[in-house]
Amino acid sequence: MIDLSSIKLSSCKNSKYIQIYQMSYIENNKEKIWDIVHLHDAVLVLIYNIDNNSLIFVKQFRPAVFLRNNDGYMYELCAGIVDKEGKSKEQIAIEEVYEECGYKVENLEKIAEFYSSVGTSGNKQSIFFTEVKNNDKVSLGGGIDDEFIEIVEIKLENIKSILAKPNITSSLGYAIMWFMINKQRV
Numbered sequence: 001m002i003d004l005s006s007i008k009l010s011s012c013k014n015s016k017y018i019q020i021y022q023m024s025y026i027e028n029n030k031e032k033i034w035d036i037v038h039l040h041d042a043v044l045v046l047i048y049n050i051d052n053n054s055l056i057f058v059k060q061f062r063p064a065v066f067l068r069n070n071d072g073y074m075y076e077l078c079a080g081i082v083d084k085e086g087k088s089k090e091q092i093a094i095e096e097v098y099e100e101c102g103y104k105v106e107n108l109e110k111i112a113e114f115y116s117s118v119g120t121s122g123n124k125q126s127i128f129f130t131e132v133k134n135n136d137k138v139s140l141g142g143g144i145d146d147e148f149i150e151i152v153e154i155k156l157e158n159i160k161s162i163l164a165k166p167n168i169t170s171s172l173g174y175a176i177m178w179f180m181i182n183k184q185r186v
Contacts, residue, residue, distance in 0.1 A: 002061055002072070017081070039123040040081035043093040046111065046127065046175040047078060047101060048183070051134045055159055055179065057172060058100050059150040060143075065167070075152060075168045077127070077175055089126045100149050102141030103132045111178050116171070127175055 012018065019038040024031065047056040057075050066072025080096035082089060090108050097105050108128040115122050143149040154162060159180075163173055 002066075007066075035120070037117075037121045039117075039121045040083050041089075041124040041126070042079055042081050043089050043096065044077040044079040044125055044127045044171050044175070045093050045097050045108070046129045046179060047097060047103065047105075048129070048131045048179070049134070049153065050131050052153065052155070053157075054153045054155045055176070056101055056103075056132075057152045057154070057162075059152050060148065069166075071167065073167060075162060075165060075172060077169070077172050079171075082126075090128070093126075093128050097130065098139065098141075099144050100141050100147075101151050102139040103136045104138045105130045105132060105136065107131075111175060125171060127171060127178075129175075129179070 012020065017040065021036045021038060022033060023036055024033050026032070048054075049056055056078070058078050059073055059075050061072045062074050063072060065074055078096055078100045080092055080099075082092055084092055084095075087095075093108055094105055097103050108130050111127040111129050113124060113126045116125050117123065141149070141151050159176060162168060163176060
């Protein structure tokens with residue numbers, strides 16, 4: 001739980017996660033200036049538990065969302081940034097499923113790859129799908145280091161209700177709809 005009295009804002013300096021740029025260019029003979037936040041690309045994984053007929057997500061605090069809604073807890077796909085040299089996106093995604101959700105997986109199906117936050121960052125997101133069984137759960141998950149990630153498992157019969165929640169990411173909504181169309185289990 002977040003100690004709200006501990007929240008402080010300051011300018012961002014020397015971040016290892018983002019760089020802020022201002023780009024100038026000419027379009028249709030008019031000079032323009034655009035602010036850009038350069039972010040790492042990301043991998044995201046939609047996890048289907050065959051034994052429980054459920055989808056597995058994560059829930060975690062997002063400070064940027066908190067500034068907008070005074071809550072900040074978001075339902076998301078299991079995800080991670082692409083920042084490990086020498087590892088493929090698939091390898092990073094498999095590691096994230098283990099670290100965040102505690103499942104050992106070997107096979108991923110690519111769902112889509114697209115750019116997000118195109119007005120500010122344009123980082124690429126690669127979404128994958130994997131199926132697990134209960135005996136694939138080999139650790140508690142919840143993240144590593146100082147991460148605090150809650151694992152959320154929702155039965156397919158209740159999955160449509162999450163689409164109406166205001167605190168889901170667009171990639172989660174996209175992945176659920178992909179699942180409903182392509183896996184026809186809902």
